[in-house]
Amino acid sequence: MTVYFGAMSGTSLDGVDIVAVDFYEEKPRVIGIESEELPKKLRNELLNLCSPGFDEINRSQKAANELSELYALVANNLMSKLKLAPKDVRAIGAHGQTIRHNPQFGATTQLINGSLLAELTEVDVITDFRHRDMAAEGEGAPLVPAFHYSVFSSQEPRAIVNIGGISNVTYIGGAGKSEETFGFDCGPGNMLMDAWIMKHFGERYDKDGRWAASGKINQVLLTELFEKEPYFRRVPPKSTGRELFNLDWLESKSIQKVPKADVQRTLLELTVCSIKKSILDFCPSVKEIFVCGGGALNPLLMQTLKNAFRDIKVGSTDMLGIETQSVEGAAFAWLAKQFIEHRPGNLPAVTGAKGFRVLGCLYPA
Ligand SMILES: Nc1ncnc2c1ncn2[C@@H]1O[C@H](COP(=O)(O)OP(=O)(O)O)[C@@H](O)[C@H]1O
Ligand SMILES: [Mg+2]
Structure with missing residues (x-):
C-alpha cells in the first residue's frame, strides 16, 4: 500500500474531512474517511476571521492551532480505524482553513499549523498548496481540477x-x-x-x-x-x-x-x-x-x-468510484503525493499560472 491522507475543511465551515487514499495501483483507491464537526466556538471564530477585525494576528494564530489539533485528532482516529501506524502513512496533505484569498495581489491565507500537525500525528505534513501557483501568476485556485x-x-x-x-x-x-x-x-x-x-x-x-x-x-x-x-x-x-x-x-x-x-x-x-x-x-x-x-x-x-x-x-x-464526500479530501492526498514525488500539482490552464509547479511546503514528521 502507498497511503496518503488528505485533509480538507472547506468554505462551508462545516467540519474537517480526512480521506485516506491508497495510490499503490494505477487507479487510486479511497480506503477510509473520518470527519469531525467544527466546535461552535472555533467555527464562529473562523467565520469572523474571514473579514477584517480586531487583533486578527493573535486570533488567527490561536485558531490555526486549535484547528490543527482537530485535524490531528481526526487523522489519528483515521489511523486507528484503518489500523495504520504513522509510518504507514506517507504524508498528510492538509489544506487548512481559507480566511482570505486575494489573487489580485498574489496572496492567500489558509489557517493551519503544519508543525503542530506533524508533531501530533508523527506523519510528514504538506500544507500551503496555493502560494506557489500564485507566485507564478496563477489564481491559486481551484486546485482540485488537476x-x-x-x-x-x-x-x-x-x-x-x-x-x-x-x-x-x-x-x-x-x-x-x-x-x-x-x-x-x-x-x-x-x-x-x-x-x-x-x-x-x-x-x-x-x-x-x-x-x-x-x-x-x-x-x-x-x-x-x-x-x-x-x-x-x-x-x-x-x-x-x-x-x-x-x-x-x-x-x-x-x-x-x-x-x-x-x-x-x-x-x-x-x-x-x-x-x-x-x-x-x-x-x-x-x-x-x-x-x-x-x-x-x-x-x-x-x-x-x-x-x-x-x-x-x-x-x-x-x-x-469516489463517494461525493471523499473527493475533496482525496484531492489533497493526491496533491501531497505529487509534492513528495516532486511532480506538479497545478494545471496552468486552470489557474492561469505561467507553468506547471510543484505545490506545497513540507513539515517533516
Ligand atoms: N443532507 C443535506 N441536505 C442539504 N445540504 C447538505 C446536506 N449535507 C450536506 N449539505 C451541504 O453541504 C455543505 C458541506 O459541503 P462540503 O462539501 O463539506 O463543503 P465545503 O467543502 O465548503 O466544506 C453543508 O454546509 C450543507 O450546506
Ligand atoms: Mg466541508
Whole structure:
C-alpha cells in the first residue's frame, strides 16, 4: 500500500474531512474517511476571521492551532480505524482553513499549523498548496481540477461539479488532453443557503433542502442576484469566496418584501443557474456531469440541477468510484503525493499560472 491522507475543511465551515487514499495501483483507491464537526466556538471564530477585525494576528494564530489539533485528532482516529501506524502513512496533505484569498495581489491565507500537525500525528505534513501557483501568476485556485483530471478523465468530455460552500466545475476535455482541462468557481454553492437558514433558524444547513422546498422562486430577486452580479459573467480563470458571496451581499439586494422561504428557494435556484451557465458557456460538448461535495446530498438541489439540463446527464461521483464526500479530501492526498514525488500539482490552464509547479511546503514528521 502507498497511503496518503488528505485533509480538507472547506468554505462551508462545516467540519474537517480526512480521506485516506491508497495510490499503490494505477487507479487510486479511497480506503477510509473520518470527519469531525467544527466546535461552535472555533467555527464562529473562523467565520469572523474571514473579514477584517480586531487583533486578527493573535486570533488567527490561536485558531490555526486549535484547528490543527482537530485535524490531528481526526487523522489519528483515521489511523486507528484503518489500523495504520504513522509510518504507514506517507504524508498528510492538509489544506487548512481559507480566511482570505486575494489573487489580485498574489496572496492567500489558509489557517493551519503544519508543525503542530506533524508533531501530533508523527506523519510528514504538506500544507500551503496555493502560494506557489500564485507566485507564478496563477489564481491559486481551484486546485482540485488537476486531481479530477487524473482520476476521472475518459474518452468523452466530462464535467465534475463540486458543490461545497462555493461551487466549482472542472471540465475534462478527454483522457490525455490535460491542456484542455480547466476549472473555475461557478459562484455560491451552499454558502448563501447555509447563511440564510442560520440567520433565521440557527441551523447550519437546510437539511435535504426542505425549507427551500416550502418556498417559491422569486423571479425578480433571481434576476437581481444572477443577472446583475458581474462575477457570473466573468470569463475563467476566476475564483471567488466568502469575500464576495456572504450575507451582506445578499442583504444588499431587494429581499425585504420576499418571504424568507422564497429567498431560500431562490438561492438554491441561483446555485443551479450559475452552474448551468458555467457549463453551457464554457464546457462545450459535455454529455455527463458528475456532482460531488455536500450539495450532492441535497435532493432538491440535485433534482433542480437535473431538470436544468435537457441533453446532459447529471449524476454523482459515486458512479465513478469516489463517494461525493471523499473527493475533496482525496484531492489533497493526491496533491501531497505529487509534492513528495516532486511532480506538479497545478494545471496552468486552470489557474492561469505561467507553468506547471510543484505545490506545497513540507513539515517533516
Ligand atoms: N443532507 C443535506 N441536505 C442539504 N445540504 C447538505 C446536506 N449535507 C450536506 N449539505 C451541504 O453541504 C455543505 C458541506 O459541503 P462540503 O462539501 O463539506 O463543503 P465545503 O467543502 O465548503 O466544506 C453543508 O454546509 C450543507 O450546506
Ligand atoms: Mg466541508
